[in-house]
Amino acid sequence: MKNVKFIATLLFYATRILAIGYILSALYALLSLVTHWSYMTTDNDAYFAICYPFTQLRFLLGENNWNYKIFEFFVPIGGYGIFFYLVSNVFSAFKQPRLFTAFGVTHLKRFCLANTFVPLGIIILALLLTGNVVEGLEWAAVIHFFMGVFAYFLYAIFKQGVDLQNEQDLYI
Template identity: 50%
Template structure:
């Protein structure tokens, strides 16, 4: 969805302005049925539409990787530790700077600040999980050396 929206907004394909050009429809591909309705100005499109959409694309991709780590035949693996680390780093490091950057160019609402806090809590939880996984991996490797 972020990629499709980016292509539409950049190329103008499958888009149509409305409300005297103040707003923009992004249509479903090859139709005239509106899929997304957005403001038609550059700061809004970049900081309140594409940036959150792209970051949530990244968030769900990282979440998928974390779930994948839990579905491995062995629970404690280097792969799992790496995915959890990526997840907590992204949740702790990205939302606040992204919100502050957006706030410079477009007014952020209260829900955005609440989401930053939620992602922070999620990041801390993932950090604990990553530490547990790391310790588990270490103990598992040691245990394998008992023949």
């Protein structure tokens, strides 16, 4: 069990750092897109670049149209920030002294629901607002759906483990 806690701790910190990086990048990109701070366009406004703060070094690049900015730029960066945050919470559950806890079950349930339904919601929103789906988004949705189903199985196992532990605690 020590190995599991050690690996879970390493993965918790790695995914939490990734989550913070993605979320900060998404917030910075949103600030830059709205205020045009550290923002430049190229090729007759066909492309944009968001620069590192207080420099002219390009940090994020993309096509200069709002469909792209929303569904291929901001949503993936922000969405994966949230994804890595949820993953880090799952790893946090594995590094606790007791494995089967309500804390772990809650985080597995959130991870399961987010992976199962959020990509589908993004696809529906993209279809309603733009009339098309970004290339590759359907495959990402399928992958996240299967991750959500797998997380659901883990959630069910952990929920049963918590119920058995609580039942065992009543007998003692």
